[in-house]
Amino acid sequence: MNYRSTRDAKVSVPSAVAISKGISEDGGLFVPEYIPTITAEEFETLKGLDYIGRAKAVLAKYLDDFTAEEIDYCVNGAYKGTFDNDQPAPLYKLDDGKYVLELWHGPTCAFKDLALQLLPFLLTTAAKKVGKGKSVILVATSGDTGKAALEGFCDVPNTEIIVFYPNNGVSPMQKLQMDTQKGENVYVCSINGNFDDAQSGVKKIFTDANVKETLRANGMEFSSANSINWGRLVPQIVYYVSAYCDLLNKGENLRNGFNVVVPTGNFGNILAAFYAKCMGVPIAKLVCASNANNVLTDFINTGVYDRNRKFYTTISPSMDILISSNLERMVYHLCGNDACKTALLQKQLAETGKYTLDAELLAKLREHYFGGCCDDSQTLDTIKKVFEDRSYLSDTHTAVALKVADEYTALTSDNKPTVIASTASPYKFSASVLKAVAPDKCCDEEFKMVEELKKATKTSAPAPIEALKNATPRFDNVCESDEMVNVVLKVLGL
Ligand SMILES: *Cc1c(COP(=O)(O)O)cnc(C)c1O
Numbered sequence: 001m002n003y004r005s006t007r008d009a010k011v012s013v014p015s016a017v018a019i020s021k022g023i024s025e026d027g028g029l030f031v032p033e034y035i036p037t038i039t040a041e042e043f044e045t046l047k048g049l050d051y052i053g054r055a056k057a058v059l060a061k062y063l064d065d066f067t068a069e070e071i072d073y074c075v076n077g078a079y080k081g082t083f084d085n086d087q088p089a090p091l092y093k094l095d096d097g098k099y100v101l102e103l104w105h106g107p108t109c110a111f112k113d114l115a116l117q118l119l120p121f122l123l124t125t126a127a128k129k130v131g132k133g134k135s136v137i138l139v140a141t142s143g144d145t146g147k148a149a150l151e152g153f154c155d156v157p158n159t160e161i162i163v164f165y166p167n168n169g170v171s172p173m174q175k176l177q178m179d180t181q182k183g184e185n186v187y188v189c190s191i192n193g194n195f196d197d198a199q200s201g202v203k204k205i206f207t208d209a210n211v212k213e214t215l216r217a218n219g220m221e222f223s224s225a226n227s228i229n230w231g232r233l234v235p236q237i238v239y240y241v242s243a244y245c246d247l248l249n250k251g252e253n254l255r256n257g258f259n260v261v262v263p264t265g266n267f268g269n270i271l272a273a274f275y276a277k278c279m280g281v282p283i284a285k286l287v288c289a290s291n292a293n294n295v296l297t298d299f300i301n302t303g304v305y306d307r308n309r310k311f312y313t314t315i316s317p318s319m320d321i322l323i324s325s326n327l328e329r330m331v332y333h334l335c336g337n338d339a340c341k342t343a344l345l346q347k348q349l350a351e352t353g354k355y356t357l358d359a360e361l362l363a364k365l366r367e368h369y370f371g372g373c374c375d376d377s378q379t380l381d382t383i384k385k386v387f388e389d390r391s392y393l394s395d396t397h398t399a400v401a402l403k404v405a406d407e408y409t410a411l412t413s414d415n416k417p418t419v420i421a422s423t424a425s426p427y428k429f430s431a432s433v434l435k436a437v438a439p440d441k442c443c444d445e446e447f448k449m450v451e452e453l454k455k456a457t458k459t460s461a462p463a464p465i466e467a468l469k470n471a472t473p474r475f476d477n478v479c480e481s482d483e484m485v486n487v488v489l490k491v492l493g494l
Contacts, residue, residue, distance in 0.1 A: 028328070056075050196311070261420045401421060
């Protein structure tokens with residue numbers, strides 16, 4: 001199976017090339033030329049396997065230029081001994097027919113670990129296959145990706161990783177996680193700007209021909225750990241396949257399928273659910289939950305994507321995004337894999353910050369998706385309410401999804417079983433979660449609040465959070481967004 005660019009129909013490359021390049025030269029994203037399916041018989045087998053077994057089966061369908069040994073090596077390396085109880089994606093029953101897919105049991109306590117524990121293995125294996133030198137990973141992060149990428153790539157031979165984050169757009173815990181990162185091949189820098197500035201800056205460096213040539217002359221090549229990289233997306237398909245197997249094993253009635261609710265920012269996680277659906281997982285509605293940056297809610301409701309709006313810094317910072325990169329892949333598939341049309345829409349987006357789907361495409365989009373949103377005060381209310389009424393403690397991102405899930409049910413009376421993606425541990429956002437459940441205990445000391453949260457909710461904090469208490473920051477770099485390229489060259493010694 002080859003990979004196409006969303007912007008140039010002539011591009012067709014094997015997965016190893018797509019993964020090692022990260023983004024196509026025309027600025028488009030790599031997409032599989034067809035979506036492989038899983039037969040009923042295969043699902044029967046998958047039901048009996050653990051997460052690692054399921055991951056191998058799904059990956060083999062998309063990465064058919066990898067040998068079975070290579071896939072074994074990558075998947076074992078990513079998921080053996082790195083997640084609590086060796087269960088990367090446990091399904092927790094919230095109440096009747098409602099499940100929470102907990103994706104935060106890895107080393108950085110957010111769902112990015114599912115992809116970023118695997119990506120370094122995929123990337124270094126791919127680079128070897130295509131005969132590449134050192135991979136330089138550039139990351140723009142709204143918080144969780146940065147730490148998960150640093151952790152995944154830390155001291156991986158033949159890689160160098162540079163992470164940029166917006167200095168006022170990440171939580172203190174996220175900042176501390178990144179600034180304390182260990183490893184000889186890592187560099188962390190904050191920028192004066194928001195996440196979109198960081199992401200645009202990274203995209204610009206990627207597509208700068210001069211910079212690329214300088215790297216090539218020195219035996220290096222850029223790659224991306226952002227969710228624009230296919231190697232980031234494909235691991236995420238696995239947990240929706242796995243959740244389906246778990247629902248079957250629990251004896252849920254799935255005759256009419258089930259709904260999936262995803263707290264969304266860059267549209268990577270929910271797009272993975274769409275791919276799972278196309279593979280044969282009986283997902284009915286994909287419910288896209290946004291925070292106050294509700295550009296996707298408006299898009300799903302009206303067909304107008306318009307980033308010309310106020311940017312809000314919210315208590316769910318990993319979703320503070322106005323340009324959802326992965327939406328480009330969705331639009332490409334909606335248009336019937338039409339690169340010409342997708343390129344045109346993306347050009348409009350770059351030039352005017354806006355594009356509009358025609359009525360037919362909008363109808364297709366709405367067939368699959370429901371869009372809803374939730375502001376900060378509703379998020380806090382939801383955390384409190386779900387904790388008090390259903391004894392479940394959620395983080396600020398998951399709470400957005402819980403709120404929109406209830407809104408969707410109330411609006412449509414659709415009572416199908418529902419899987420809500422839980423994307424971070426509540427302890428990663430202790431200040432906000434504490435404000436929701438025990439506001440009188442809030443203070444300005446991050447780790448004191450972790451202790452208060454433990455006491456107030458009788459839950460325990462994940463080990464990686466506890467370990468941060470005694471770690472000292474290594475990095476305190478700041479730059480302007482137009483200086484990012486200089487930072488990169490300097491770090492690489494070029
Ligand atoms: C990244 C992230 C999201 C958004 O996921 P996308 O794939 O970008 O839509 C949601 N919640 C948390 C905690 C995250 O880290």
